[in-house]
Amino acid sequence: MNFEEIKDYWENRASEDSSAQSTTQDFYLREIEFNVLAQNIEKYSPNNVADIGCGDGRTTVRLARKCPDISFKGFDYSTSMIKNTKAVLDSSDIINTLFEVYDVLEGMSGLFDLIYTTRCLINLPSWELQKIAISNIHNALIGDGVYLMIENFIEGQSNFNEVRKKFGLSEIPIREHNHFFERERLLGYIDDLFDLQSEVNISSTYYLASRVIYSKICDEAGIIPDYFDDHHRFAVGLPFCGEYGPVRLLILKKK
Numbered sequence: 001m002n003f004e005e006i007k008d009y010w011e012n013r014a015s016e017d018s019s020a021q022s023t024t025q026d027f028y029l030r031e032i033e034f035n036v037l038a039q040n041i042e043k044y045s046p047n048n049v050a051d052i053g054c055g056d057g058r059t060t061v062r063l064a065r066k067c068p069d070i071s072f073k074g075f076d077y078s079t080s081m082i083k084n085t086k087a088v089l090d091s092s093d094i095i096n097t098l099f100e101v102y103d104v105l106e107g108m109s110g111l112f113d114l115i116y117t118t119r120c121l122i123n124l125p126s127w128e129l130q131k132i133a134i135s136n137i138h139n140a141l142i143g144d145g146v147y148l149m150i151e152n153f154i155e156g157q158s159n160f161n162e163v164r165k166k167f168g169l170s171e172i173p174i175r176e177h178n179h180f181f182e183r184e185r186l187l188g189y190i191d192d193l194f195d196l197q198s199e200v201n202i203s204s205t206y207y208l209a210s211r212v213i214y215s216k217i218c219d220e221a222g223i224i225p226d227y228f229d230d231h232h233r234f235a236v237g238l239p240f241c242g243e244y245g246p247v248r249l250l251i252l253k254k255k
């Protein structure tokens with residue numbers, strides 16, 4: 001899919017679905033993402049935070065409630081997504097969050113102490129566009145600002161598909177609106193812009209539990225996997241081990 005088709009995909013998804021699954025079916029994966037974001041935002045204690053590709057703003061608003069002394073700003077290029085943030089915001093009691101329509105490929109006005117993305121940049125259809133987005137994020141950070149990058153990588157995707165194969169399960173393909181990162185290529189590019197503080201695969205144990213063990217149980221029972229099944233719910237609490245899932249967290253400090 002090209003850039004416009006992907007943008008239409010998100011516009012349509014937001015206008016058809018305002019539930020907690022409008023940005024991903026995988027409800028519990030978002031719990032993991034929320035937990036690592038909350039932990040790191042508390043650790044770096046920034047004055048202001050930008051959530052780029054915030055979707056319906058559910059994660060932004062939860063974080064803002066947890067950190068009432070920090071100003072949050074959520075950005076998304078989909079006007080329908082930003083429209084949906086209004087309902088999320090109205091049903092909350094917080095006053096430290098704003099939302100704005102914004103395309104990460106445009107230069108950003110304003111400076112932030114900390115910026116995060118959760119599965120946003122994988123919606124840019126080429127590495128060239130992803131590099132522009134990363135450079136714009138770099139420019140929108142203060143001197144030693146922090147970028148928490150939660151995005152999908154092809155290496156972890158291939159690894160869990162190899163395990164699925166051993167269990168006699170079919171490969172899960174990358175969705176057509178997604179363009180996953182290649183780790184080595186990314187690290188080569190960001191070397192001039194950021195210091196890599198740490199990185200961890202936050203989806204490995206979760207994917208082994210949900211996409212291998214639970215998938216095999218469903219396969220043998222002839223039932224369709226349910227994203228709300230207890231295997232997903234309990235897998236949120238497992239420690240992060242291995243490289244068997246696509247989603248990684250990279251903690252990047254501006255150079």
Ligand SMILES: C[S@@+](CC[C@H](N)C(=O)[O-])C[C@H]1O[C@@H](n2cnc3c(N)ncnc32)[C@H](O)[C@@H]1O
Nearest residue numbers: 010023053054055076077078103104118120123
């Ligand atoms: C997979 S959803 C994730 C949403 C949210 N971060 C979450 O965790 O629920 C990706 C989001 O990125 C947004 N997005 C994709 N490309 C973008 C761009 N170029 N600029 C701003 N937002 C973008 C989409 O509209 C969508 O809401």
